[in-house]
Amino acid sequence: MALTALICDDSLLARNQMKKSLPADFDAEVVTATNGLEALAVLRGQEIGVVFLDLTMPELDGVGVLEAIKAEKMDVFVIVVSADIQPEMQKRVMDLGALAFIQKPVNTDKLSAVMHKYGLI
Amino acid sequence: MTDLSFTEEQRDCLQELINVAMGLASDKLARFLNTFVHLQVPAIGLVNAAEIPEQFRGQYQGLNSSMISLGFFGDGGLRGETILLYKLENAGKIAALLGYDDDATSEAEMLTDISSILTTTFLNGLAEQLDNSFSYAAPRIISSRDNDFISKLEQTAFHWQLALKVDIRYELTDYSFDCNMILLIPGEAVLKLKTILDQVLAEF
Numbered sequence: 001m002a003l004t005a006l007i008c009d010d011s012l013l014a015r016n017q018m019k020k021s022l023p024a025d026f027d028a029e030v031v032t033a034t035n036g037l038e039a040l041a042v043l044r045g046q047e048i049g050v051v052f053l054d055l056t057m058p059e060l061d062g063v064g065v066l067e068a069i070k071a072e073k074m075d076v077f078v079i080v081v082s083a084d085i086q087p088e089m090q091k092r093v094m095d096l097g098a099l100a101f102i103q104k105p106v107n108t109d110k111l112s113a114v115m116h117k118y119g120l121i
Numbered sequence: 122m123t124d125l126s127f128t129e130e131q132r133d134c135l136q137e138l139i140n141v142a143m144g145l146a147s148d149k150l151a152r153f154l155n156t157f158v159h160l161q162v163p164a165i166g167l168v169n170a171a172e173i174p175e176q177f178r179g180q181y182q183g184l185n186s187s188m189i190s191l192g193f194f195g196d197g198g199l200r201g202e203t204i205l206l207y208k209l210e211n212a213g214k215i216a217a218l219l220g221y222d223d224d225a226t227s228e229a230e231m232l233t234d235i236s237s238i239l240t241t242t243f244l245n246g247l248a249e250q251l252d253n254s255f256s257y258a259a260p261r262i263i264s265s266r267d268n269d270f271i272s273k274l275e276q277t278a279f280h281w282q283l284a285l286k287v288d289i290r291y292e293l294t295d296y297s298f299d300c301n302m303i304l305l306i307p308g309e310a311v312l313k314l315k316t317i318l319d320q321v322l323a324e325f
Contacts, residue, residue: 010162011133011136011137011140012130012133013133013134013137013138013321013322013325014137016325017325019325020324020325055160056140056144056160056161056162057162058162082144083140083141083142083143083144083145083160084144084147084148084160085144085145085148086147086148086151086152086157086158086160088151088157089157089160104140104141104144105141105250
C-alpha cells in the first residue's frame with residue numbers, strides 16, 4: 001500500500017520545491033500543511049508515513065511539531081528541511097526524534113540520498 | 122509608469138529565498154559569537170524608498186544609532202545598496218561579546234565586522250539562489266553615535282526607487298538585539314529581480 005507523505009512549510013515556493021524534488025520512484029500520496037498546527041491536525045486525522053518538516057514557521061514551528069509527535073508517540077518518520085542550519089538546531093531536532101536534516105534549498109539529489117539511506121525508496 | 126509591484130507568488134518566492142539566506146547569516150553569526158541564534162520568520166515589506174526615513178523615525182528617533190551601508194553589484198543589472206540599522210546600545214553588547222575595546226577606532230572596526238557577517242553572508246546566499254553573484258563596495262559607516270540619522274537616511278534613500286525592508290530580530294541565547302536591514306534597489310533592478318523570481322517560480 002502506498003504511504004502518505006506530509007509536506008509542511010509556510011512557503012508555497014518551498015512546498016512546490018519539495019514536491020518537485022521527490023524522487024520519481026517514491027510511491028506516495030502527498031498532502032500539505034502551511035504551519036505546525038495544521039500539520040498536527042493532519043497527523044492526528046490520518047495515517048502519515050513521512051513528514052517533510054520546515055522549522056521556521058508561524059503559529060507553531062517545526063520544533064513544536066516534533067515535541068508534539070514525541071509526546072503523543074506518533075509513529076511517523078520526520079525529515080527536517082530547513083534554512084536554520086546551526087549545529088545546535090540540528091542536534092536539537094535529531095534529539096527530538098527527527099530521522100534526518102536536509103539544508104534548504106532542497107533538491108532531488110539531497111532527498112534521494114536521505115530516503116535511500118532510510119529505506120523510504 | 123513602470124509597475125514595480127510584486128505579485129503574491131513573487132512575494133512568497135522572495136520571502137523564501139530571504140529565509141534561506143537569513144539561515145546562512147544566522148549560522149555564521151552563531152559560530153562567530155559562539156552562541157545560538159533563535160531564528161524567526163523575517164518580516165519583509167516592499168515600500169517606496171522615499172517612505173523609508175519616515176518608517177524608521179518612530180523606532181530610532183533621538184537614539185544613538187548606527188547605520189552601515191554596503192553597495193552590491195550583480196550580473197544583468199541587479200544591483201542596490203543594503204543598510205543595516207541598529208541602536209548603539211545593542212552594538213555595545215556585541216562589542217563586549219566579540220572582545221572589542223570600547224573606543225572609537227575599534228567601534229568602526231566592529232561595525233564593519235558585524236555588517237560583513239550579517240549583510241555579506243546574507244547577500245551571497247541570496248545571489249546564489251538567484252543564480253547570480255554579487256560584488257561589493259567597501260562598507261560605509263553612514264552614522265554612528267549620531268541621533269540625526271533620519272536626515273542621513275533621507276539623503277541615502279533619495280537615490281533609489283524601491284526599498285525592500287527586512288525586519289530582523291536576532292535573539293541570542295543570553296540576550297536579544299534587534300536590527301533592521303533595508304535593501305534599496307533601483308527601478309530597473311526591481312524589474313530584473315521580478316524576471317528572475319518568475320524564472321525561479323517557473324521551475325517549480
